[in-house]
Amino acid sequence: MRLLIYLFTLILSTVLGYSQNFKKEIIDIDSDIQGDLYIGDSQNKSVSIFIAGSGPTDRNGNALPIMTTNAYKLLAEGLSQNKQNIFTYDKRAVALSKKKDAPENEGVFEDNVNDLNLIINTLKKRFSSITLIGHSEGALVALLAANDPSVTKYISISGPGETIDKTLSKQIAKNAPFLQKQSDEILSELKKGNTVDNVIPMLQSLFRPSVQPYLISWIKFDPAIEIKKLNKPILIIQGDKDLQVDLEQGKLLHQANPQSTIVTLAGMNHVFKNIEKDEDNMKSYNNGTLPIHTELVPTILNFIK
Structure with missing residues (x-):
């Protein structure tokens, strides 16, 4: 009996150890912007910065109470499990959405880019190379900041190819x-x-x-024009079950910069979940327990490495 208990404990500790083989630090960029730095390898001097999609979407990929996907959190955990460092953050819009007196009409698109530049300047003191991973609207934000010399690679996930x-x-x-x-x-x-x-x-x-x-x-920014200016490794990822950004958008980006790599993941929707039945697509936007598409992390890893 003791042997069985010992073996069970050993197996459980092994599983838990695997699922927690990264550290997470909370970093304040300024009074409004806070994020999680997942450390998959403290010796690795490169880091990815994940830029969220539109609206008050937080560092985990949720916009409570409307949407709960945990998509960004699951992606960050998947990458850090594979010895990658990644930073996910709450956009300023998330902090402002919690302030009752925050004037909505004062925000402009360039604010997102300025905030990302601030994050890049903070993290490049600690890391020698940075990969920007932008999702949906965040893909354009990342694109506009990608010319920083510290940024070595750019990844668009479900990014638009037109205004x-x-x-x-x-x-x-x-x-x-x-x-x-x-x-x-x-x-x-x-x-x-x-x-x-x-x-x-x-x-x-x-x-x-x-x-x-x-x-x-x-509206002023055209992703197809901006990506032409980028002379760095580019990965464009699309999902063929995406209800918000169709496959044509990725093709427009790739056509604008033919040096890019484009990958279509069969079954992946806009929030990175694998969809087998069309009726389950929208349901996945409120199911944070669903895992992300199994090919998303390997696709990003192959490009980063």
């Missing part, structure tokens, strides 16, 4: 075609730099006046 007005127009045409005319009229004005006062209730969540300055600043 946000075109992306939004296509998404609305696909999911709510009855709203396309009104939304395209608004997007046309925003692209000219004009705000729009008269927004119908069904489009308020997307085009409410307080977010229009942000959209105006975002």
Whole structure:
């Protein structure tokens, strides 16, 4: 009996040891930006910085109470299990979303890039090379910061290949075609730099006046133009079950910079989960226990190494 207990304890400690063979440090970049530094190998002088997608999405890949995926946390753990160091952080939008008096209309897209530059400047004091991994909107943010000399590689996961007005127009045409005319009229004005006062209730969540300055600043940047400027190793990852960013977006990026590597993961959706049945796609946005796609970590590892 004692032998069985000993063997069980040995097996349990081995499993736990494997699942926790990394350290995690909490780092404050400034008063609003905080993140987790996963240390997979303290001797490794390279680090990846993960840049989250749009909205108040936190360092774990969640936007409570709307979305709970733990996608970023699971990816960071997977990479650190393989002796990689990675930093995930709460964007300033996450901190501001918790402040009742934070003015929403003061934020612009460039703020995200400035914050990422601040993070790069902080981490390059400790690491000699940096890989930027951007997801969705974060892929464009990372792209705009990738020319820093400390950044040696760039990874886009579900990143757009065209301006946000075109992306939004296509998404609305696909999911709510009855709203396309009104939304395209608004997007046309925003692209000219004009705000729009008269927004119908069904489009308020997307085009409410307080977010229009942000959209105006975002529309200015074309990912296909920006990626042409980048002369560093580039990996473009797309999932063929992505409901938000279709495969054409990755192709546009690859065409703009043919030196890039493009990989399509069969079954992966926008939040990195493997989808076998289409009806389970949206459900995965609120299931933080689902593992991420089995090929995502190996694909990134092969590129980083």
